[in-house]
Amino acid sequence: MINTKEKKNPQHNSQTSKFFDVKKLYLPLSQHTGKPSCACVEPGREVKEAELLAKSDGLISAYLSAPKRGKVASIVDFNHPVLTKSPAVILNCLEGSKDYTRQKGAGSFSKKELLEIITRSGIVGMGGACFPTHVKLSPPKEVDTLIMNGCECEPYLSCDYRLMLENTEGIFSGAGILGKILSVKQVIFAIEDNKPEAIKKFNLLVNTKKSDFPNFKIAILKSIYPQGSEKQLIYKLTKRKVPSGGFPFDVNCMVQNVGTAFAVYEAIYFNKPLIERIVTFAGGALKKPKNLWVKIGTGIKELFDAGILEFKQDPVKVIYGGPMMGIALDSLEYSILKGTSGILFLTKEEAALDEESNCIRCARCVDACPMELIPSEYVKKVKRNEFDLGSLYLNDCIECGCCTYVCPAKIPIVQYIRTGKKYAIDN
């Protein structure tokens, strides 16, 4: 656990704006953990906003809907931050947008109907892991505690915070639906103390809606990284330890991101699939860092072409996600996916480009590791091409980056750990 340089301002404190006037959308069929979706449109076909583009294919997969009215240009490989390339639906957008009206009778849906809508809406975990939500909501074990993750412990990112401020009621209702599906005993909103405004708003809601939602609570947590990590969060709030290699449901818990709850709310009450999200655009290379509502599939480059984002100086690194766990991109030719919480444009000063030096065995990595591992040991072994790392619990590493953050010798420890894990898989 570490204190990072948060750098959440100024995007943290400014109102979110919208950019939906996009010309082209790039929609990879892999926007989630599991099997890619299976496209159900062909090039040349005109689709309406919210019309289905691709269906879930297999047990762990997700639907994908058209974020805008448009004409399918092609289905080709497009850049993907995790997979490098993924088949994607390229949509040439047409004029017009759809109005979503509040659905009547949304409150009386059965669990099965709710799950059905969530499946059809293509909702995935919005915190970054992108696990299909309908699968997660059918755990093999009973869940008594639902934790709504509003920690947002990654530096720079503030999309969850803005969502919590600007759509408090939506998140609250969404959490209510999730709680109903799971029949939980309690719902805990976990918010870090660097978001006092959000805490205030949720406190007010919890108190005023006490009669309808008596089992809703707020937990104010000290801001520390990686607070939002599932296992650490569950332990902090319930003192239950998720066993190594296990899942939160093994200790009867489930963690859902606040963004996911909002997507669920929109799906159930407005019949609106997951086609938009808030993304934090930040970093020293930007003239004006901001949080933006964008259509899923919006190209990063188009945001600059349209003048929505402007460079103050050339970035040396562009990060997909937060600075602690995000992925460095090689160009701007990437698009916003369902799980994109932020795109960061870092200057040389921000990018931590120090050279690696000798390990001085100071054990700062040991003290920082939230999984209680000995990270320096992996480095030593991997450097010597010794990959008997199983006995050292290598697979328990969550790659949060704390060890590398604190290392005074600037050793890219996580990189060595990934090398070790890769070797273990390959052999």
Place this chain on the structure above:
Amino acid sequence: MQLIISSSPHQKSELTTSKIMYQVIYALIPVVLVSVYFFKLKALFVIVNCVVSCVLTEGVILRLRKMPSTLKDGSAALSGLLLALSLPPSISWYAATLGSIFAMFIAKHIFGGLGYNIFNPALAGRAFLAAAYPKMITTWVMPFSLSAVTGATPLALRKFDHRIFSSIADVMLGNIPGCLGETSALLLIAGGLYLLLRRIIDWRIPLSILSVISLISLAFYVINPLNGSPLFHLFSGGIMLGVFFMATDPVTTPVTKKGRFTYGIGCAVLIMVIRYFGGLAEGVMYSILFMNAIVPLINRYTRPLSFGR
């Protein structure tokens, strides 16, 4: 637009190895000043001699090993400073130089250089001098004496003359014969606290050493006051220098949290065993060196289970 690709995380703390080294050096500046105040130019000569010899030796070795110069990281200068502070002010210049060369060449670089040495270089250098010049390293001058008026350290008096001579105040302030850095316990504590507050050193080792020494010496004091009170034992000899600046040397101490406690307790027990039962009056140096040697063993047997196991 040229973009750099690298593995996450993309943000790192500002702390570097050399910042750690310099923080420790800064924490020792008051001790250096007061040693010069007590022992005048003698102290200054020893300090300059050791620091310069260590830095030069490391420079030459790095050149011979065809390694990039890492002199600026401050680790060689720090080793030199620590060695100087562990020596008596009357030591001859060639002995101090030889000790420095031994510390850098044998104790540090033979084992692979920064981060690879098993023994604390400064202490290894001192151990070498204790073996090579046993007389010189146990000859102490009285503070403020310009000529060589020699005296015995409080610990030596306790051990060999069976009397507790110095007042606790003199021992704390450093107005006693002893090594350069043995002298002012209060300033050493101040420096140690500074390092603790800045999170440069970990609290586990100092806490375990100091508390175990207090406990053991209290027990012996109750049996016989001539054994020395806990305060006498804590503030005399090399305890404070050893505890805050040598036993906390990251390279030569365990990485596991439990291991750091184990190491601290081990150091404390050995120190008291040597002081009470050994042939020497003081045992900080050998205790730490011995514990250094078994650090890999401690690490192995104190490995924590990971979260959720």
